[in-house]
Amino acid sequence: MPISHSTTAPISPSQALTSNTSGTFNTAYGQQALSSNTTSAEHTAFGAFALASFIVGDGNTAVGFQALSQATSSFGNTAVGWNALSRTTTGISNVAIGSGALKFNTTGAGNTAVGDRALIKNHLGGGNTAIGTTALYGNMNGSGNTAIGNGALVRNRTGANNIALGSDAGLFLTGGDNNIEIGNLGNAGESNSIRIGEQGIQTATFIAGIAGVPVGVAQTIGVTADGRLGVKASSARYKEAIEPMNKSSEALLNLKPVTFRYKKALDPKGVRQFGLVAEEVAKVDPDLVDLDARGKPFTVRYDEVNAMLLNEFLKEHRKVEEQAVTIADVKATVAKQDQTIAQQRKEFRATVEEQQTQIAVLTAAFKAQAAQIQKVSDRLRVQASAPRVVAND
Numbered sequence: 001m002p003i004s005h006s007t008t009a010p011i012s013p014s015q016a017l018t019s020n021t022s023g024t025f026n027t028a029y030g031q032q033a034l035s036s037n038t039t040s041a042e043h044t045a046f047g048a049f050a051l052a053s054f055i056v057g058d059g060n061t062a063v064g065f066q067a068l069s070q071a072t073s074s075f076g077n078t079a080v081g082w083n084a085l086s087r088t089t090t091g092i093s094n095v096a097i098g099s100g101a102l103k104f105n106t107t108g109a110g111n112t113a114v115g116d117r118a119l120i121k122n123h124l125g126g127g128n129t130a131i132g133t134t135a136l137y138g139n140m141n142g143s144g145n146t147a148i149g150n151g152a153l154v155r156n157r158t159g160a161n162n163i164a165l166g167s168d169a170g171l172f173l174t175g176g177d178n179n180i181e182i183g184n185l186g187n188a189g190e191s192n193s194i195r196i197g198e199q200g201i202q203t204a205t206f207i208a209g210i211a212g213v214p215v216g217v218a219q220t221i222g223v224t225a226d227g228r229l230g231v232k233a234s235s236a237r238y239k240e241a242i243e244p245m246n247k248s249s250e251a252l253l254n255l256k257p258v259t260f261r262y263k264k265a266l267d268p269k270g271v272r273q274f275g276l277v278a279e280e281v282a283k284v285d286p287d288l289v290d291l292d293a294r295g296k297p298f299t300v301r302y303d304e305v306n307a308m309l310l311n312e313f314l315k316e317h318r319k320v321e322e323q324a325v326t327i328a329d330v331k332a333t334v335a336k337q338d339q340t341i342a343q344q345r346k347e348f349r350a351t352v353e354e355q356q357t358q359i360a361v362l363t364a365a366f367k368a369q370a371a372q373i374q375k376v377s378d379r380l381r382v383q384a385s386a387p388r389v390v391a392n393d
Helices: 246-254 278-284 302-385
Strands: 026-029 044-046 061-063 078-080 095-097 112-114 129-131 146-148 163-165 180-182 194-196 221-223 229-231 258-261 272-275 289-291 297-300
Touching (some): 246 302, 278 289, 278 297
Parallel strands (some): 044 061, 078 095, 112 129, 146 163, 180 194
Antiparallel strands (some): 221 229, 289 297
């Protein structure tokens, strides 16, 4: 038969529940456990001074020496371990499992600490989750943090909404917000960053759901030498010392494109590739090559090559346009000359025709004169041949 409206007092004289008057469903065992409670209900206190100062509130569980020992008017807390939640006064809905877990929490609410000294220094921070020895150890007022792993976010004090997964993850974070550290130590004061793995330790990355998956309009992702991902900005807001490229792009004319195949370790299928050799490009223009951690040529900055190609194309295009203007001018001159020649031909023909007309007139005149001359000649011959009569006196 179930027990109703009952309070269980200790068998040994430990002053547990000594002040209880009408509180129900309370269980206490240990020196001064729930010793100040009078009317509140549904508490469980096991251990010396567990919930010893409690007066108002319901539904707290304290197991361990001084667990929730200073709580006065809180509710919904669970403290399991030495000094777990021992300084909490009015904090609510906290879970502390482990020696010293949430020990110095006072009014912080909604925290979960599982592990030795997890969230031990938290005072006012709320909504934190710490799983692992000393996880979120130094947190005081930061809220909304999640630390899973021994020493995760151990130095965070006021940072909020950080996530750290792995042993010592986010070790260097102190006050930054909205960071995600997975297997990474993080950077002090950093905010709004995601770090996965440690540079130089993890040497390969495989993420499902990317390769072979088509997308529509997308931006090209780049990576810096230290592993930072992002989109290379083109806006003038991020640039300085902007100058025309001019002849800088002429270095392309000395590059030697090649075909090649990657070594079997990189490409077992040995697919034929087209491109450039970084070492050879570095000899032509070092600015077109990115170096590895040892300072050796690693990859060609093909995006820069594309921009230089565009510059060379535009230069050639301008030359073609200038040549087109020159050709148009030549054609116009030739056309004008053709018009002049045609006019001169026309005038020449007219002159020739006029001269021919004049010649014809002169020829006719010459013919007429010749006819007259012939007539005169004929008359003279006739006169010369006629007999002459001489009179003798």
